[in-house]
Amino acid sequence: MNEANYYSRDPVPETPEPKQGQDHWVETRVVGQPLPRVDAYQRLSGAAVYPSDVNLPDMLYGAVLRCPHAHARVQSLDATAAEKMPGVRAVLTAASPGADIPWQPESEGPASVLFDSVCRFEGEAVAAVAAATPYQAHDALRAIEVVYDVQPAVSNPLTALEPGAPKVHPEGNSVGEPSTYERGDVNTGFDAADVVVEETFEVPFLLHTPLETHGCVARWEGDKLTIWESTQGVYNVQSQTARALDLPLSHVRVIGHYVGGGFGSKLAIGKYTLIAALLAKKSARPVKVFLSREETFLCVGNRPGGTMRLKAGARRDGTLTALDFEALGSGGAYSPYGTGLFDWQIRDLYHCPNVRTKGQSAYIHAGEESPMRAPGHPQGSWALEQILDGLAEKLGMDPLELRLKNLTTVSQARGDIPYTSTGFKECLEDGAKAFGWAAARARPPAKGAIVRGVGLGGCTWVAGAGGPPSTAIVKYFADGSVNLNLGASDIGTGTKTVMAMGVAEELGVPLERIQIEHADTGTTEFATASGGSKTVPTESPAVRAAALDCKEQLLAMAADDLETAIGELKLEEGEVFSTHDPSKRLAVGEISQFQRRRTVIGVGYRGPNPEGKAVCPFAAQFCEVEVNKLTGEVRVLRFLGAHDSGRVMSRLTYDNQVYGGIVMGIGFGLTERRVLDEKQTGKMVNKNWHDYKIPTALDVPADMVSLPIEIQDLECNTTGAKGLGEPVTIPTAAAIANAVYHATGVRVTEAPINPTRLLELLAAQDERRA
């Protein structure tokens, strides 16, 4: 740990009072502390009302009929019987008035509608029902008679591009031209290389399966609609719903006070949102539509998988000379993104003069992708960080040393603009030191069937800067309590806690006296959705500016009473006092103008990002694994995440992000994979928590360390915080793969590293050695 980099606890003498939106915290008393969440009680006691807990009087339950085939045409649909079922209050089909709504609201993919007559993946919505109980709704679904014309399906991007493959869309399965990037000349680079390695990697499609499933409750009052949705962005839901239903924004209120996890899949509305709204309209009753677990596996999105080829060259001293990358993947039946951002780590993490990347995506008969924690990045990292270890081996270098050799302080992918700060070097060095990297690498290999190894991975994240727009309001009340009002969602990451700590810092108010109103389009300001590791860097400067605005007003009022200059006044623990004359002090409640007003309101806006610079977080993760060569099992023994995300705003939520990201990365590295029946039906065979294996407590090491690398970034924004939520999961799987290689000498290029595959590779290794 490099103490010199830790500035936030160092007392700084004579800090001038920061002007709103300009300067930075230097010394902090609250920010950075490991304080419990402000809503911990609510979350733990069950008192928190998540959208799925919202129950309104006379509320109906909606359910969605889904196509059971990977590819089929709806020939006919008869809902007559369903409409007469007990408790049924509304049935919605493609023929219902108002149901002819274009879909998708966000992606630029091929056109579709809410209930499309062509179903392009298992789980496409075909009809919906609202009934008095969920059971009645599901019974009614079964009574809807649908005749499907089942068509052949294609489930794999490789086969999808073969001639004669079943077409997902009339235009074919190719998503336009491949996306390409090039700098320098890779041929020259490879010519200059002393060593070259090349490998093909495969990454699986991973499924979104947050604890709270997707859904909402919709209620109409006249022509005004209120939606309680489990969402990462109430303003996204508001604008997308308003657009789909042709309503003014002011007629759509969206509330999402709690979210049981989103990870990117709740950034946009789902068809369930519009279905709930339409069913509520038709039945003139509030309607709740929350998906079943199986439905979330089928239709709320996934992380694209695919095949990647990466070739890397380096000089004898380790200097990278060329990177050549090619990817083929799919965003499912509708999304054109697919392999987008697969190449970002390759383009931007390590200094390399010659880089070429190419990404191709294909439509397949499978559920659509949706952003999943660091879109594209873990995939690319899986390739890059393994190829670097391959290079290091060929060069006879330590993997850590090779990475340190290729550091950069500019973003080459952005035209060589400098980073406002980069702590990647410290992440690698301090992380390695704290992990005990050198000693672990130096350990002689084990002899028996149980072997151990260590691995590391580095990363950057394309976003994480945050940015405007962000607006916050801070209200200071007569009894010294405070209301913090902001539009952003707290998707479980602690946004409310972090922002309240920022207010507590500036106003000297204890956390328990800060009431937070958030994530409600009716009561808060516009905020972008909470995603992309941008919530803290986006919102915290606005919150700080609002608190400072509030403080400045209070100090100005106090200055009148105390007959002193504002500049010499300080606000601490409900008291304003002069730093020049200790006799001049006043409880906030005694400020005469404040007594009259009883409320002081601070408004804060977030300023623009610095021009001509890149704001990015960096990380290095280190792990140790144990491999049972007889069973192929891999146990992760310990993990350390060294993260440069700028200022640590709240130590507990920070650490939680690191741990959570590592756990998610373990799933990618070791256990998770969507399995489609590619040969026959194209249907998903593991659409439940038994067969789709997310890490459990037993798969996660007890020994997890979060090591913040707190680089002082004076330029990124006025709080110095960079994004954290996504880098924490980018290099995890690759670090595991490197550790497995270190333990066994077997390089697993296909994720996840499951025991069967590992045993096959170990057997092949034995054969080669024999």
Add this chain to the structure above:
Amino acid sequence: MNEANYYSRDPVPETPEPKQGQDHWVETRVVGQPLPRVDAYQRLSGAAVYPSDVNLPDMLYGAVLRCPHAHARVQSLDATAAEKMPGVRAVLTAASPGADIPWQPESEGPASVLFDSVCRFEGEAVAAVAAATPYQAHDALRAIEVVYDVQPAVSNPLTALEPGAPKVHPEGNSVGEPSTYERGDVNTGFDAADVVVEETFEVPFLLHTPLETHGCVARWEGDKLTIWESTQGVYNVQSQTARALDLPLSHVRVIGHYVGGGFGSKLAIGKYTLIAALLAKKSARPVKVFLSREETFLCVGNRPGGTMRLKAGARRDGTLTALDFEALGSGGAYSPYGTGLFDWQIRDLYHCPNVRTKGQSAYIHAGEESPMRAPGHPQGSWALEQILDGLAEKLGMDPLELRLKNLTTVSQARGDIPYTSTGFKECLEDGAKAFGWAAARARPPAKGAIVRGVGLGGCTWVAGAGGPPSTAIVKYFADGSVNLNLGASDIGTGTKTVMAMGVAEELGVPLERIQIEHADTGTTEFATASGGSKTVPTESPAVRAAALDCKEQLLAMAADDLETAIGELKLEEGEVFSTHDPSKRLAVGEISQFQRRRTVIGVGYRGPNPEGKAVCPFAAQFCEVEVNKLTGEVRVLRFLGAHDSGRVMSRLTYDNQVYGGIVMGIGFGLTERRVLDEKQTGKMVNKNWHDYKIPTALDVPADMVSLPIEIQDLECNTTGAKGLGEPVTIPTAAAIANAVYHATGVRVTEAPINPTRLLELLAAQDERRA
């Protein structure tokens, strides 16, 4: 109608852009229009969720056991059986931990506690129960065994002050020294008078019985309490509950989006508020406590009645020389106010150099008073306006002429400070003209049993200025929709509509694009309770200032884009344009800084009231009645209210206030009276809507006219609005009494003028004449 006084529709050329909080609207496009309420659909369709409509999952129903005696001591209480009843989840008695809470929270009357062992009126709370259904709760109440030691009761303020009367409090029944006021010398005044009249008047105790009964729903989350209460002031409920339960303000959130009428009785919390909170705490479930209609008659407050003696002297030309007033009344068992403000009309409405008033109150064994629409004023007006008619008759003057003779432009009761404006003269003159006063008075008396007469009454109102604190926030969103955020309650008077119209005026946004968040301590700013005719004059200047702040920011941003001075820019219908150069125009959405921010927030505070001046509304009401001399029935044929309340902010809500106030005054004048069994039990005999007669549609004339007297008041505040809600009901009953006198020659000094009493007086008149 004096057209010269009507300024608001007159186009004024070249109005300079008003600076925030300084100047006045002159020309308005939205303000003043007769626009329907913004929440009309919700209210009419039943979609509006009043606090009594709030139903939470797992909610219990609370019910309160009330003493059935006017005066009793609780000797013992056994709730053992009740606690075991089906569905019962919590029983609360005086012995329950935490129930020992001092009461009253607001009045300065004698001390009591939540469940007092001495019950001083029928309906005092003795215990409470929460159960799964209301029926189970009420069944459980009946199972609570209470042994009462019933004591003699005193129900009348006159007898309460007699020696040997049963004592309400150990200190006796007198509420301290009488309150007195004196200016000039009444003896000198009466000496100078040519005519003197003197009369004794009686006014009844009137009961609060708003459409939505009193109550709340309370829910705890940990140590945080949320209350949905039918209240006129969520911040009152917040602070009083926090104080009673020893919680910080930030731990008590109060929401009161709709209120089914308050009229002063919902300004403070009730015992039901604390009972709901304590039951919810004890049962760990949300608890709803809403009173039955009978309970509201017993315990939510009343308008004090009593006896008044008024003597008035005038010179031959009508000039008042002296007024001498004395009142005896009661605020019930606890309130010391009683006859407070009975004398205000006498002190301040007409110019009179010599005035003496005296008010005495006594405690009686009856429910406590609470403010009821213009506390004290209708009572005093009942005396004053009748005595003036008596004077006029003696002087041979028209009652209108007498009143016009004694106008004043200063508030004598406030030390002769001038009014910022007074339209009393115009109210009288324009009202009389519009009503056809002169012709109606000149009509020869009818011969038969059915006779007609006209009467008038004038008034002022002690409050109605409004004043700080008031804070509002206006948020302008990217799609041109607006959020208006203010803490005040809309108690059915149209506050939301009036304030939204103020925003629409300044920002040029249609009403339907304005979303309003209000009356929620968790999401809004501190606001004083909605009462005392002060909501519009208190809140509208803050709302206007917020809208102007918002506009100024938008114009400043647009000025940057248009490269022009702010001063020449105007905002209209979503467009900013230069008044100098028509080619310079920009849709708000195109302003580049606004595109980045997506939200612009205006904050507005209400400034102080003018120093050394009085801000008061004035009114004159005119009515025509028909009296059936055989049955004693009085029918009100028509009513006209000419009101000077400054600027008319919203014509429909304005008129509604006038009509509603007149209806309430008809109840006072003709039908309403609390009847206690004074001779024996002291209990109320008409605690229901059958026996306590509030006016119905059949009692109200179809011919009601609201005539706004829109005096331009540049000093009162920045919108020019003065209070309206209370003057509308002050002179109504007296005007009816004067009309009855005009029709019959019988002066009814005891309200209400019921047929029995009127027949007695008509018979006595016949005897005198015979």
